[in-house]
Amino acid sequence: MISISRTRAWRLERCTTFKIRLGTTQVRRQSSQIILQLDGRTRLSSFWTYRSAPDITGEGTNDDGQSLLLKGGFIAQEASGYFHFLPFGLRVQDKLSAIIDVHMRSIGASKLALSSLTSQSLWLQSGRLTQPLEAGNHELLAVRDRKDSSMLLAPTHEEVITNFLKPHITSHRDLPVRLYQTTRKYRDELRPRQGLLRTKEFLMKDLYTFDADVESAMETYGAVLGAYHALFKQLGLSYLTAVADSGSIGGTHNHEFHYASLLGEDIVWSCNSCGSAYNEEVLPAVTETSASPSCLKCENKLISNSTIEVAHTFFLSTRYSVPLGLTYQTATPGQAPVPVQMGCYGIGVSRIIAAIASKMAAPTGRRKPRVGLRWPVCVAPFEVLVIPKEEGSAETVYDTIAQSGADVVMDDGPEEFMRKLQHADLIGYPVVVICGKEKAEIRARGIETPVVYVEESVVAETVQRVLEELRAVKHDELSN
Numbered sequence: 001m002i003s004i005s006r007t008r009a010w011r012l013e014r015c016t017t018f019k020i021r022l023g024t025t026q027v028r029r030q031s032s033q034i035i036l037q038l039d040g041r042t043r044l045s046s047f048w049t050y051r052s053a054p055d056i057t058g059e060g061t062n063d064d065g066q067s068l069l070l071k072g073g074f075i076a077q078e079a080s081g082y083f084h085f086l087p088f089g090l091r092v093q094d095k096l097s098a099i100i101d102v103h104m105r106s107i108g109a110s111k112l113a114l115s116s117l118t119s120q121s122l123w124l125q126s127g128r129l130t131q132p133l134e135a136g137n138h139e140l141l142a143v144r145d146r147k148d149s150s151m152l153l154a155p156t157h158e159e160v161i162t163n164f165l166k167p168h169i170t171s172h173r174d175l176p177v178r179l180y181q182t183t184r185k186y187r188d189e190l191r192p193r194q195g196l197l198r199t200k201e202f203l204m205k206d207l208y209t210f211d212a213d214v215e216s217a218m219e220t221y222g223a224v225l226g227a228y229h230a231l232f233k234q235l236g237l238s239y240l241t242a243v244a245d246s247g248s249i250g251g252t253h254n255h256e257f258h259y260a261s262l263l264g265e266d267i268v269w270s271c272n273s274c275g276s277a278y279n280e281e282v283l284p285a286v287t288e289t290s291a292s293p294s295c296l297k298c299e300n301k302l303i304s305n306s307t308i309e310v311a312h313t314f315f316l317s318t319r320y321s322v323p324l325g326l327t328y329q330t331a332t333p334g335q336a337p338v339p340v341q342m343g344c345y346g347i348g349v350s351r352i353i354a355a356i357a358s359k360m361a362a363p364t365g366r367r368k369p370r371v372g373l374r375w376p377v378c379v380a381p382f383e384v385l386v387i388p389k390e391e392g393s394a395e396t397v398y399d400t401i402a403q404s405g406a407d408v409v410m411d412d413g414p415e416e417f418m419r420k421l422q423h424a425d426l427i428g429y430p431v432v433v434i435c436g437k438e439k440a441e442i443r444a445r446g447i448e449t450p451v452v453y454v455e456e457s458v459v460a461e462t463v464q465r466v467l468e469e470l471r472a473v474k475h476d477e478l479s480n
Contacts, residue, residue, distance in 0.1 A: 041398055042382070042409045048087050049073045064263070065357030066195030068373045072426045074357075074381075081192030081200035088427065091381040092353055093203065097182050099234060099378060100205050100347060103227040107220075109178040109207055114157050114164070116184065117143070120150040122159035126323050141186045141200075153186035158316070158344055161208045162324045169340060171329050172212050176220060180207035182349060194263055196354035197308065205347040210340045212328065214317070217341035221253065221315050224345050228257060228311060235352075236376045236474060237359060240307060242268045243296075245281040253315035258307035259355045266309050269302035271295040278302070308355045309348070316342040353379075362445070364425040373428030374445060377470050384408040384463055385429040387420050394435040397459050401433070404460040406467065430470050431463055442466060446473050 038046055050073050069075050074089030085093055101111065120142070123129040132150050133142040141153040154160065161179065169177060182205040189200050196202070207224065211217035225241075232239045237259060244256040256279055258268050267280040269292075276297045283293045283302075292301045318339040321327070327337035360374040377383055384406045388394035394410065401408045411420050424432050434441040439453045444466050454462045 041395065041402075044409060044411045045413055047409065065359070065361045065373070066197070066354060068361055068371065068426065069195060069354070069357050072373060072428075074373075075196065081189050081198075083196060083199065083201075088381045089353070092375065092379050093349060095379045096349055096352060097203075097205070100182065100231065100349070103231045104180050104205075104207060106230070107178065107223045107227050109180045109209075111181060112179055113181050113183055114154075114160050116154055116186070117151050118154045118157070118160050120152055122163055122324070123152065126159045126162075126320055128159070139188050139190070141188050155185050155187045156344070156346070157181070157206060158208070158320050158342075159324065162320045162326050162342070165210065166324070166326050169210060169326060169328055172331050174328060175210060175212045175340070176216065177210040178207065178220070180205060180345075194354070196350045197263065198265075199350070202351065203349040205349055207343075207345040209343040209345070210326075211343075212330075212338075212341065214341055217315060217317075217343060218253075221313065221343055224313060224343070225255065228313065228345075228347075231347075232257060232311075234378060235356070236378075236471070237356065238474065239310075240268050240270055240277045240305065242270075242277040242279045243282055244279045244312065255313045256309050257311035258305075258309050259359055260305050261308045261355060261358055262306055263358050264305075264307040264309075266307045268305045268307045269293060270305055271298060271300055271302055273300040274298040308351065308358075310352045310355055311345075311347045313345045314343060316344055318342070360428075364445070370422065370425060372425035375428050375430065377430045377467055380407075380430050381427065382407050382409040382429055383467060384431045384433060385424050385427075386410045386433045386435060387417070387424070388412065388435050389417055390435070390437045393456055397433060397435050397440060397456060400460040401463055404464055406431075406460075406463060431466055433459060433463065444470060446470060 069089065070077065072088060073086050074092065076084045076086055078084055104111070120129060120132055124132070129140075133140060133152070140155060143151050143153065145151065165177065169175065182203065184201055185204045185206075186201055189198055192198050192200055209217070209220045209224070211220055229241075240258045240260065242256045242258060244254040256266075256268075258264070258266060258277075260268075268277050269280065269283060270277040274295060274297050276295055278293075278296065283296075292304070294300065295302055318341065321339040321342055326340045326342075328340055329335075330338055356375065356379070357373055360376075361371055362374055364370050364372050375381070384401055386394055386398045386401065386408060388410075394412075398408060398410050411424070413420070415423075421432075430444060432443040434443070435456075440456055440459045442452050442454060442459070442462055444450055447466065447469050452462065452466075
């Protein structure tokens with residue numbers, strides 16, 4: 001038995017007394033306390049969220065993806081540039097991170113978690129800092145401990161991991177190495193904006209690779225690009241891969257992955273003829289003339305796209321291994337130690353969530369349509385929502401769907417049926433199953449037949465068929 005004290009945002013706050021049958025158990029909620037007894041099924045009555053939208057005046061009240069994430073209880077803003085991930089949002093984040101793990105393992109990368117604190121001395125040694133920083137005068141977040149040691153809350157970890165591996169990479173036999181992490185990063189943004197798209201704290205996957213020579217490092221670069229393409233194809237939203245500038249991280253070979261969006265702050269120029277794409281920063285002629293630039297590969301005119309950058313790949317060469325002294329002994333006796341060839345590869349996990357929310361938010365299609373979130377099946381907080389409409393077999397339907405392998409939740413709250421549908425539209429469950437007395441109604445936005453009615457005995461197989469159809473959907477038309 002779990003006793004949960006009354007909280008302002010608890011989704012059942014307005015009720016004074018109710019009962020819900022949970023198998024052979026009951027739940028009773030009184031005005032001051034909620035008593036829960038659980039039966040192993042995932043129920044919204046035992047899943048913390050809220051139904052009434054919070055005050056989001058500071059973020060704007062339009063039906064864009066960022067506002068919908070706030071209204072739906074996926075995230076909550078603590079302060080400018082800082083957000084909490086709530087249970088719905090954390091499920092999306094965890095699913096996306098798990099997909100990234102699969103694609104990182106496909107290229108032989110091992111996962112670790114480096115400290116968020118890093119010494120400023122490493123950044124001075126690498127040359128990314130030219131003098132020690134004090135707090136408040138740079139986009140890097142500087143801190144000092146009680147011993148007056150100068151540290152940073154790390155926005156990236158090139159220096160840290162290079163220094164860490166020095167005693168572990170000494171011979172050509174120790175290479176290659178591929179290590180990655182998915183952790184929170186920090187940057188003192190001057191003007192945080194657009195929800196999760198521009199924040200002071202963000203979740204990023206960063207992979208670091210170490211090879212013996214340029215040829216093997218470029219093979220690694222190609223393998224990582226392949227894994228990134230597989231990841232973004234699995235998410236089902238069209239994307240652009242652009243030749244990019246290295247920026248402050250450095251390197252000689254760089255690509256960015258972008259989603260086209262009117263909210264984007266980047267400009268990518270794409271070629272409809274050969275498929276090439278370029279970040280505006282690598283096309284200096286753009287700033288010199290108002291004419292559309294030409295493709296660097298086929299010389300056709302390029303098309304401008306407003307985009308959100310969600311991933312970046314860098315071939316670093318010896319940018320960090322030389323100043324930080326990461327070298328190895330070759331197989332040739334007597335040869336001097338050789339600097340390790342490096343690469344780093346980032347994916348903005350929280351930015352992808354924000355971009356998906358913005359790109360896929362769509363009207364619900366009802367008589368009084370509202371804009372709601374939509375998610376690719378692979379990252380939806382739950383794949384299937386079961387709503388009991390009449391007294392009957394909702395739990396049996398839930399059980400058969402769960403046994404088929406779908407990630408399912410039941411809305412067993414006391415709210416009126418239409419309110420449950422409105423909440424389902426806001427959250428963006430790929431499939432909604434409404435349990436009636438005789439048949440179940442299966443709803444799914446984004447497919448050719450969005451509503452079907454089936455007998456209870458075939459609900460699970462129908463849901464699986466609909467989910468497969470949704471997994472095959474391409475969620476927009478922009479192609480790379």
